[in-house]
Amino acid sequence: MSGLFWWAWQIVLILLGSFFLYYGVELLISAYGLNDPYTFIMTFFASNFIILISAALIVGFVYRMVAVYRQLKNSSSGSNDSKNNSTENRN
Numbered sequence: 001m002s003g004l005f006w007w008a009w010q011i012v013l014i015l016l017g018s019f020f021l022y023y024g025v026e027l028l029i030s031a032y033g034l035n036d037p038y039t040f041i042m043t044f045f046a047s048n049f050i051i052l053i054s055a056a057l058i059v060g061f062v063y064r065m066v067a068v069y070r071q072l073k074n075s076s077s078g079s080n081d082s083k084n085n086s087t088e089n090r091n
Contacts, residue, residue, distance in 0.1 A: 010065050017058040024050035 027047035034040045 006068075007065070010061055014058055014061050017054045017061065020050055020054035021058065024048070024054060 024047050027043060027050065031040055031043035031047055034043060
């Protein structure tokens with residue numbers, strides 16, 4: 001059951017990161033409507049920082065999920081591993 005909880009938690013984290021990515025894009029769009037140059041600069045860089053951090057987190061979570069999926073897939077097909085190892089030893 002803990003394995004299923006891990007997958008659900010990763011999906012929740014991806015959804016949370018997606019929300020902040022969306023929020024950062026909306027903040028970036030709204031920054032262009034500001035009249036004060038100082039406020040524009042601060043909002044522009046803050047929104048880009050939010051976008052950068054949330055996109056990096058999303059990529060990290062997806063990468064972790066793919067790596068775990070590949071590891072589970074390889075461990076479930078143990079006969080393929082022995083065939084791959086014997087092929088590598090010949091080369």
